[in-house]
Amino acid sequence: MTSFRFLRLSAPALARAASGVPGNPARRSIWSFVINVSADDPSVLPLDEREEAMWMLQCLLPDEGMLNLGYALYLSEGVDAAELQRAARWVVRRHPMLRSSVQLAHGQPFRVFRDPAELSAAIDVRAATRAALTSDIRAVAARCFDIGRDELVRLSLFQLPDGGQVLL
Numbered sequence: 001m002t003s004f005r006f007l008r009l010s011a012p013a014l015a016r017a018a019s020g021v022p023g024n025p026a027r028r029s030i031w032s033f034v035i036n037v038s039a040d041d042p043s044v045l046p047l048d049e050r051e052e053a054m055w056m057l058q059c060l061l062p063d064e065g066m067l068n069l070g071y072a073l074y075l076s077e078g079v080d081a082a083e084l085q086r087a088a089r090w091v092v093r094r095h096p097m098l099r100s101s102v103q104l105a106h107g108q109p110f111r112v113f114r115d116p117a118e119l120s121a122a123i124d125v126r127a128a129t130r131a132a133l134t135s136d137i138r139a140v141a142a143r144c145f146d147i148g149r150d151e152l153v154r155l156s157l158f159q160l161p162d163g164g165q166v167l168l
Helices: 011-018 049-060 081-094 130-142
Strands: 044-046 073-075 100-105 108-113 123-127 155-159 165-167
């Protein structure tokens, strides 16, 4: 069974969406990226229809977190944050889609693959209490990102007073 997410647009949301339209002087920075595309460049690919639709939603509603997918994993035994970061870097370097961004060329969005050395795959380590854990996770998961600039994988490690950890 397919589920759908319905989007309700208020007047302020429509005003924010209009600020992302090309030609509007208040447009968002995602529209300002311009790259030169060569047909022989394997690091640049056109978007398919679904990717372009997702990119358009990001452009129209940049503060809505439309592309955020958050998964929280409770780790009963502490993990070494440095080892976790090394593992995250390995995964991001191994999978080109996780190193990609979307940028404009000749008025069209293209997927651009970044050099693995450019990415940090940093892990945001923060202290948390059990009482505030759910709200802290929701706040971090709701942070928006710019698919033209930010890394597509964002990890946060919440350290609990009892030694447990939650990886988001």
